[in-house]
Amino acid sequence: MTAWHQKTLTQLSNHLHQGDISSTALTEHFLNRMQEFNPSLNCYLAITADLALQQAQSADRRLKEKTATLLTGIPYAHKDIFCTQGIKTTCGSKMLENFVAPYDATVTKKLHEQGLVMLGKTNMDEFAMGSTNEHSYFGPCKNPFDLQRAPGGSSGGSASAVAAGLAVFSTGSDTGGSIRQPASFCHLVGIKPTYGRVSRYGMIAFASSLDQGGVLSQSVADAALVLEAMSGHDPLDSTSAHQPVPQYFNLLNNAPNSFKVAVPRSFFEAMDPSSQEAFKKVLEHIRSIGGEVDFIDFNIQDIVIPTYYIIAPAEASSNLARYDGVRYGYQTPHAKNLEDLYMKTRGEGFGAEVKRRILMGTYVLSSGYYDAFYQKALKVRALINSGFQEIFKKYHVIATPTALSEASLLKSHDHDPLAMYYSDLCTVSVNLANLPAISLPLMQRHGLPLGFQLIGNHFDELTLLQISHKLEQVSPWVDHLSPIKARS
Numbered sequence: 001m002t003a004w005h006q007k008t009l010t011q012l013s014n015h016l017h018q019g020d021i022s023s024t025a026l027t028e029h030f031l032n033r034m035q036e037f038n039p040s041l042n043c044y045l046a047i048t049a050d051l052a053l054q055q056a057q058s059a060d061r062r063l064k065e066k067t068a069t070l071l072t073g074i075p076y077a078h079k080d081i082f083c084t085q086g087i088k089t090t091c092g093s094k095m096l097e098n099f100v101a102p103y104d105a106t107v108t109k110k111l112h113e114q115g116l117v118m119l120g121k122t123n124m125d126e127f128a129m130g131s132t133n134e135h136s137y138f139g140p141c142k143n144p145f146d147l148q149r150a151p152g153g154s155s156g157g158s159a160s161a162v163a164a165g166l167a168v169f170s171t172g173s174d175t176g177g178s179i180r181q182p183a184s185f186c187h188l189v190g191i192k193p194t195y196g197r198v199s200r201y202g203m204i205a206f207a208s209s210l211d212q213g214g215v216l217s218q219s220v221a222d223a224a225l226v227l228e229a230m231s232g233h234d235p236l237d238s239t240s241a242h243q244p245v246p247q248y249f250n251l252l253n254n255a256p257n258s259f260k261v262a263v264p265r266s267f268f269e270a271m272d273p274s275s276q277e278a279f280k281k282v283l284e285h286i287r288s289i290g291g292e293v294d295f296i297d298f299n300i301q302d303i304v305i306p307t308y309y310i311i312a313p314a315e316a317s318s319n320l321a322r323y324d325g326v327r328y329g330y331q332t333p334h335a336k337n338l339e340d341l342y343m344k345t346r347g348e349g350f351g352a353e354v355k356r357r358i359l360m361g362t363y364v365l366s367s368g369y370y371d372a373f374y375q376k377a378l379k380v381r382a383l384i385n386s387g388f389q390e391i392f393k394k395y396h397v398i399a400t401p402t403a404l405s406e407a408s409l410l411k412s413h414d415h416d417p418l419a420m421y422y423s424d425l426c427t428v429s430v431n432l433a434n435l436p437a438i439s440l441p442l443m444q445r446h447g448l449p450l451g452f453q454l455i456g457n458h459f460d461e462l463t464l465l466q467i468s469h470k471l472e473q474v475s476p477w478v479d480h481l482s483p484i485k486a487r488s
């Protein structure tokens with residue numbers, strides 16, 4: 001029999017509802033595995049065993065009383081960017097090392113209302129800035145497919161936990177690829193919905209016009225279930241959209257019989273020949289389920305990284321101004337006066353990558369440079385968006401790889417931050433245009449996982465999920481296990 005931690009959310013939900021296992025026993029199974037494997041992976045920053053067992057007990061009551069939903073009793077991992085009342089929320093930073101949020105993020109609240117069981121809070125790059133999880137104050141997290149490699153970032157802990165069988169699914173946030181890229185490197189499904197689909201209330205801000213919460217899971221159906229529970233308008237987030245949330249899960253099997261897929265030639269040509277072959281195989285599967293594939297010209301690859309790395313740091317420099325050592329978070333014990341307090345608190349509390357972003361962001365917003373950099377980047381962002389809109393006049397979805405290479409070796413970007421920035425080439429444009437996108441574990445490079453990305457039009461997560469679900473059926477991936485997950 002397949003071990004419990006090798007099953008998908010939808011499979012486990014059936015087992016819970018049929019009484020094959022209780023949520024308490026399932027939770028204990030995961031907590032035991034976390035104890036065994038977390039020391040080598042470092043994917044959890046906090047293990048919330050007491051809370052998890054309490055939540056599991058009340059889930060068992062709901063299951064007995066028949067008031068359970070499909071998510072009730074499922075153990076999951078929560079990215080440490082989401083506020084959790086009474087439990088530390090560090091955002092991977094020394095600045096918030098001892099910060100206990102006085103309230104729950106809307107995402108936390110919605111998930112817990114479903115009766116989900118939170119196993120712990122996951123490791124991440126500090127303030128979600130990074131692509132390898134190596135910028136966490138709490139040390140790097142490892143990729144369960146190869147412990148010498150990074151799991152991707154910034155939601156590295158979330159990806160590593162699910163890929164290692166230390167959670168059924170996890171939450172993530174995606175400002176420039178932080179859900180999709182770790183999903184790609186850890187052989188998972190990762191969905192970033194349209195900006196505004198999921199409330200940002202209580203999700204610690206990095207770049208507010210780009211940040212969006214989402215899901216890392218083992219199957220498309222799992223992602224559909226969780227995304228549905230997370231989504232919806234929230235009066236506490238003025239940028240959350242007044243858009244009805246479709247029944248993603250119930251409508252999964254209603255994919256269009258025929259649909260049109262655009263492949264930007266520039267992204268295809270950026271891959272090496274072996275990845276191009278792998279990509280073409282997926283296109284064959286897409287054709288077999290009714291997709292009509294066209295290669296198109298969409299040459300944004302030279303402008304997306306500079307545009308993103310102006311806008312995101314600009315917004316970050318403003319958002320992170322709040323960490324002044326006065327209101328909450330780290331405060332230096334060495335201050336001589338108020339100015340000294342600000343300088344030392346921020347100098348000691350932030351790590352190198354965060355400081356680099358604050359410096360870049362402050363620079364591009366400063367007088368004399370504002371028009372040349374920030375304003376110009378906003379104009380280019382508008383052009384990128386209209387370029388996508390032109391494509392969506394003719395096509396249902398756009399296909400690209402999620403990344404050009406597999407997970408990097410730890411420390412390989414240490415002396416070259418630009419190389420790390422360029423690894424976001426295939427993901428950042430989606431955030432700049434506020435679009436939804438999904439990474440599917442359909443490719444490999446050098447024997448390691450590599451994601452295939454589908455991008456949809458605004459608020460059309462449903463089509464993305466439906467096509468992905470159909471693709472999963474002709475090209476299943478859920479049996480591909482990491483070495484750690486394979487251990488029962």
Ligand code: GLN
Nearest residue numbers: 128129130175176177178
């Ligand atoms: N890697 C990108 C960055 O460092 C994206 C991060 C994210 O999506 N949070 O900015």
